[in-house]
Amino acid sequence: MSKPKVAIFDFACCEGCQLQIVNMEEEILDLLELVEPVEWREAMSDKSENYDIAIVEGAITRPEDEERLKKIRERAKVLIALGACATHGGINKLKNNFPEGEPERYVYGDAAGMPHLASGRVKAVDEVVPVDVKVFGCPIDNREFAAIVKSLVMGQKPFIPNYSVCVECKMKGNVCRYEYGEICLGPVIRAGCDARCPSKGAACYGCRGFVDDPNVNAAFDVMEKYGKTVEDLRSKLELFGSGQEYSDGKNG
Ligand code: SF4
Ligand code: SF4
Numbered sequence: 001m002s003k004p005k006v007a008i009f010d011f012a013c014c015e016g017c018q019l020q021i022v023n024m025e026e027e028i029l030d031l032l033e034l035v036e037p038v039e040w041r042e043a044m045s046d047k048s049e050n051y052d053i054a055i056v057e058g059a060i061t062r063p064e065d066e067e068r069l070k071k072i073r074e075r076a077k078v079l080i081a082l083g084a085c086a087t088h089g090g091i092n093k094l095k096n097n098f099p100e101g102e103p104e105r106y107v108y109g110d111a112a113g114m115p116h117l118a119s120g121r122v123k124a125v126d127e128v129v130p131v132d133v134k135v136f137g138c139p140i141d142n143r144e145f146a147a148i149v150k151s152l153v154m155g156q157k158p159f160i161p162n163y164s165v166c167v168e169c170k171m172k173g174n175v176c177r178y179e180y181g182e183i184c185l186g187p188v189i190r191a192g193c194d195a196r197c198p199s200k201g202a203a204c205y206g207c208r209g210f211v212d213d214p215n216v217n218a219a220f221d222v223m224e225k226y227g228k229t230v231e232d233l234r235s236k237l238e239l240f241g242s243g244q245e246y247s248d249g250k251n252g
């Protein structure tokens with residue numbers, strides 16, 4: 001039986017999620033037993049319009065990117081959004097908090113009108129085309145990525161946690177960052193990273209995005225308990241939350 005053909009494409013991003021795949025080293029050999037890469041700019045020179053699985057990294061920022069993405073979607077049976085930029089716009093979406101064109105003028109000054117610069121709104125991949133599977137994180141967790149690809153190849157539904165980072169954090173026996181006077185987004189953020197940041201002594205800043213139906217009001221209660229303000233939480237949510245919907249009775 002022939003292996004499914006896989007192509008990896010990048011849009012506006014740092015390409016750090018692809019790097020996570022490259023960094024898999026020996027485990028990547030297991031994946032190559034299951035799939036055949038046919039296009040992957042970061043790792044090979046071949047190109048192909050014939051693939052089963054398209055892996056798309058990066059946010060969508062220009063009209064020409066939308067057209068390219070639509071063609072990719074037409075050719076692929078399965079489309080995977082790879083990393084926070086693709087799954088919900090990621091850090092790129094901070095740009096949408098400013099008047100259109102202002103970030104480009106701030107960074108590029110008189111050169112802000114260069115034709116390749118986007119002055120439009122940033123979109124996540126699923127704001128342009130349907131997405132079948134999202135691999136969350138900035139960057140992604142390469143073990144989770146490998147497990148998702150293996151599930152897809154075996155015709156199974158990939159396991160994507162829909163509980164909070166706090167669950168994994170508690171299981172690791174970490175002391176809560178709130179006890180250190182920090183603000184941690186773990187209560188409303190999707191698990192799957194093995195509570196990477198709190199386990200290394202840093203608060204969660206929300207790179208995997210919200211769990212479904214995040215209870216932001218409960219997070220506000222935690223803030224109050226530890227003497228923090230709603231504005232403290234809002235500013236922490238801004239880095240990765242700019243592209244995500246949540247309701248706290250004030251913004252929804
Ligand atoms: S999600 Fe983060 S690591 Fe991945 S491409 Fe975007 S900015 Fe880079
Ligand atoms: S450190 Fe963060 S993730 Fe861990 S329990 Fe506290 S709030 Fe939850």
Ligand code: SF4
Pocket residue numbers: 137138165189190193194195196197198203204205206207208209
């Ligand atoms: S702990 Fe939070 S910020 Fe850190 S990797 Fe996990 S989801 Fe991302």
